[in-house]
Amino acid sequence: MAASEPRILPVRNPRTGEIDMHITAASGADIAATCARLREAQPAWAQAPLAHRIDVMKRWAERLKAHRAALVEADSIDTGYGQISQVAPDMVVGTIMRMSAIAPIIFDQARRKGTSPVPAIHYDTNLRPYPVAGIIAPWNAPLMLSTLHAISPLFAGCAVIVKPSEVTPRFVKPMMETIREVPELAAVFTYVVGDGETGQAIIENSDIINFTGSVPNGRKVAEACARLFIPSILELGGKDPVIITETADLQRAAKAVVRGAITSTGQVCFSIERIYVQEKVHDAFVDLLAKEAERVELNYPDPHAGQIGPFIAERQAHIVDEHIDDALAKGARIRLGGKSINLGGGLYMRPTILTDVNHEMKIMRDETFGPVMPVMKYRNEDEAVRLANDTYYGLSAAVVAGTEKEARRIADRLDAGMVSVQDTFLTFAGFGAGLSGDSFNYSGMGPRTGILAFFRRQGVLVNTGEPESMVEESLKAVG
Numbered sequence: 093m094a095a096s097e098p099r100i101l102p103v104r105n106p107r108t109g110e111i112d113m114h115i116t117a118a119s120g121a122d123i124a125a126t127c128a129r130l131r132e133a134q135p136a137w138a139q140a141p142l143a144h145r146i147d148v149m150k151r152w153a154e155r156l157k158a159h160r161a162a163l164v165e166a167d168s169i170d171t172g173y174g175q176i177s178q179v180a181p182d183m184v185v186g187t188i189m190r191m192s193a194i195a196p197i198i199f200d201q202a203r204r205k206g207t208s209p210v211p212a213i214h215y216d217t218n219l220r221p222y223p224v225a226g227i228i229a230p231w232n233a234p235l236m237l238s239t240l241h242a243i244s245p246l247f248a249g250c251a252v253i254v255k256p257s258e259v260t261p262r263f264v265k266p267m268m269e270t271i272r273e274v275p276e277l278a279a280v281f282t283y284v285v286g287d288g289e290t291g292q293a294i295i296e297n298s299d300i301i302n303f304t305g306s307v308p309n310g311r312k313v314a315e316a317c318a319r320l321f322i323p324s325i326l327e328l329g330g331k332d333p334v335i336i337t338e339t340a341d342l343q344r345a346a347k348a349v350v351r352g353a354i355t356s357t358g359q360v361c362f363s364i365e366r367i368y369v370q371e372k373v374h375d376a377f378v379d380l381l382a383k384e385a386e387r388v389e390l391n392y393p394d395p396h397a398g399q400i401g402p403f404i405a406e407r408q409a410h411i412v413d414e415h416i417d418d419a420l421a422k423g424a425r426i427r428l429g430g431k432s433i434n435l436g437g438g439l440y441m442r443p444t445i446l447t448d449v450n451h452e453m454k455i456m457r458d459e460t461f462g463p464v465m466p467v468m469k470y471r472n473e474d475e476a477v478r479l480a481n482d483t484y485y486g487l488s489a490a491v492v493a494g495t496e497k498e499a500r501r502i503a504d505r506l507d508a509g510m511v512s513v514q515d516t517f518l519t520f521a522g523f524g525a526g527l528s529g530d531s532f533n534y535s536g537m538g539p540r541t542g543i544l545a546f547f548r549r550q551g552v553l554v555n556t557g558e559p560e561s562m563v564e565e566s567l568k569a570v571g
Contacts, residue, residue, distance in 0.1 A: 101258050101287060106172035106402045107395065109437030115261050117286035123253075123293035126282060127224050130251035133279040134223045138249030142199060145247055146192045148276045153188045155270040156181050162266040167235040170260035172402040172438060173395035174356040180236040187243055191543070195247050198543050212557030218550040221249035222323075225546055226298030228291045228313070230305045231257035231404055232359040232461075235267070241302045242281065248546040251280040255294055258287045259405050292316065300546060301325070304361075306459070307485075307534045314537065325545060326537040329459040330361045330487030333480040334516055335502055336377060337473075338370040339494025344514075346380040348492060352516030354388060354443050354463035357400050359408065362488040362510075362519045365460050368476050371469040378447060378467055382428045385443035385465070392435045400463060402438035409439040412462030416444070419455040419466065424448050429463075451482060459485070473502060481507045486532025490516040507532040 103113035118126070137145070156163070160181045167177040205216045225245035229238035238256045245252050256264060264283045271278050284290065288309075295301055295316045302325040303313045310328040317324035334352065336345045352364035369377045391398035403409040409432040416431055429444030441463050449456055449466040456466055470476040480489060489508035493499035496514055503511040509531040512518035531537070 099287075099289070101285075103259070103261060104406060105169065105437075106404050106406075107169075107392075107436065107438045109406070109434075109439070113262065115258065115285045117258070118255075118284040118290045118293070120289070120293040120296075123284065123290060124297050126284065127253060127294075127297035130253060130280055130282065131223050134221075134249070134251035137251065137276075137280045138221050138223075140249075142196060142247075144276075145249065146195065148274060149188050149243075149246065150192055152270065152274045152277050153185045155273045156185050156188075159266055159270050163235060163263060163270075166263040166266050167260075168395070170231075170234050170262045171356070171404050173391055174233075174359070174401045174404070175399065176233045176236055176356050176360075180233065180239075183236055184239045184243070187240055191243055191247050195543060202544055202547070202549070208553070213553055213555050215554070216552045218552060219248075219544075219547040220550050221245070221547055222299040223251060224298045224300075225250040225252045226294040226301045227252060227254040228294060228301065228303045228305070229254065229256045231259035232356070232361070234260035235263045237304050238263075238283070239267070241304065244543045245300075245302075245546040246277075246281060248543045250300075250546050252282075253294055253298065254281075254283045255286060255291055256283065258285065261285045295322075296320065298322065303327070310536070324537065327361065327531065328487075328534060328536045329485055330363070330535055331365050331457070331459055331483050331485040332362050332488050332490065332508070333366040333368060333483075333506075334364050334490040334492065335470075335476045335480055335506075336367070336369045336373070337476075337491075337493040337498060337502070338372050339498065340373070340492045341494070342373060342377045342380050345492040346377060346384045348490070348516045349381060349465065350384045350388065350443065352490065352512075353465045354385075354400055355517065357403060357441070358463040359404060359461055360517075362517065363461070364465070364490065364516050366456055366480070366483075367465055367467045368470050368479050369467055370476070371471055374467070374469045378427060378445065381465065381467070382445055385428055385445060388443050390435070390440050390442065392438065392440060400440070400443065402435075402440050403432065403462070406439060408461055409441070412441065412460055412464060415453075415455045415458065415460050415462075416446070416464065419446055419449055419453045422450070422453050424453060424455070424466070451479070457483070477502065477505045481505075484533050485535045487535040488512070488519050490518075492516075509535065 099117040102111040105112045163181045203217045304327045307328045310326045389398035413431045424446045427445040429442040432441045444464045446466040488510040489506045490512040491499040491502045499513045
């Protein structure tokens with residue numbers, strides 16, 4: 093295909109397995125022109141009072157509410173009617189309103205001013221937003237992750253260009269309708285569709301990049317940004333552990349693990365993917381886990397029934413099947429569920445429990461991203477912590493124990509950016525509260541959230557006295 097010809101990309105429906113949509117990928121020239129337009133409009137957006145940006149963002153929140161049904165439906169088709177799609181617009185609106193309330197406080201606290209050790213010199217701080225922020229988002233929660241990561245740079249005063257995954261682009265059309273209805277926002281904020289080539293063009297035309305995705309792709313993004321000397325914020329994969337102690341309420345733990353492991357078919361970066369249970373209560377816990385998991389139903393054939401949908405990406409089902417095959421070949425046993433099944437063209441997997449697993453298996457080392465719950469015994473607390481930390485990931489983790497004090501003691505030893513105590517999957521609540529943990533190891537780089545990540549701080553020093561003379565200083569030294 094000639095470089096000037098448009099690149100047409102197929103889009104698969106995860107429920108039917110059929111290609112029922114095509115998108116035209118934005119070319120390098122398209123991205124350059126779009127970023128140039130955003131860059132031209134950005135100074136006025138940044139120089140306007142924060143109160144103006146807050147007002148514009150609140151008006152956009154109202155348009156998101158008005159278009160909620162269309163946004164949910166488009167995102168649901170992209171995800172096979174996954175659970176997160178049903179609440180994604182609400183999470184975006186909630187984040188906008190929370191940010192509207194706290195942004196003035198963040199700005200005030202970030203600006204330092206005062207007098208230096210030299211009496212006649214005082215200083216102040218300017219917060220200079222990066223002109224164009226590029227957001228490259230994944231396929232597993234397309235509307236939510238694409239849009240949440242755009243909110244902070246918009247409040248900061250950046251112009252923002254967002255590229256969701258080419259696997260899940262359907263929500264872009266109704267999303268752009270909400271943006272166009274707020275002209276001030278439309279001048280500095282847009283979505284584009286395309287693949288990795290489009291993403292590379294965004295990197296080349298932006299001043300800061302926020303990327304969410306796999307570790308291998310995150311490394312490519314980091315290297316590309318480093319060559320251009322622009323900062324990158326990376327939220328990458330996870331292999332989240334949960335530790336369940338001998339003293340834990342096992343019914344509570346089973347309920348928490350099932351929710352944490354299979355929400356949205358386990359296609360969440362902070363899903364529970366490794367379960368460590370004290371050996372004395374291992375068998376009892378597995379029994380309870382199986383009973384809890386058996387209650388979960390597929391959302392087939394009715395997409396509005398059941399709790400677990402199809403794999404969004406066909407390739408992901410094959411990866412999960414491979415992990416299960418590898419575990420079985422190395423001695424693991426299936427207690428519940430099994431490999432993926434084709435229903436009406438979509439690829440589904442029932443909640444699956446594996447026992448007799450170990451760290452020689454892919455299921456305990458590589459990101460699985462499916463509704464699989466591998467359960468492993470441990471003898472004592474030190475061993476549990478060692479196993480939980482035996483990973484090159486470090487996104488989040490969880491502990492369920494008999495008391496909060498016991499759980500917190502263990503949580504404080506885990507190498508993870510966010511830890512849920514006495515529950516799992518609390519990371520969503522952390523984001524809603526503005527809590528930002530730093531990822532460990534290969535799970536990311538830079539802050540997960542926050543306005544200040546999108547500023548360059550500029551120190552300004554003012555001398556209210558007479559400048560020192562270089563000649564006079566030299567004579568004093570000689571004398």
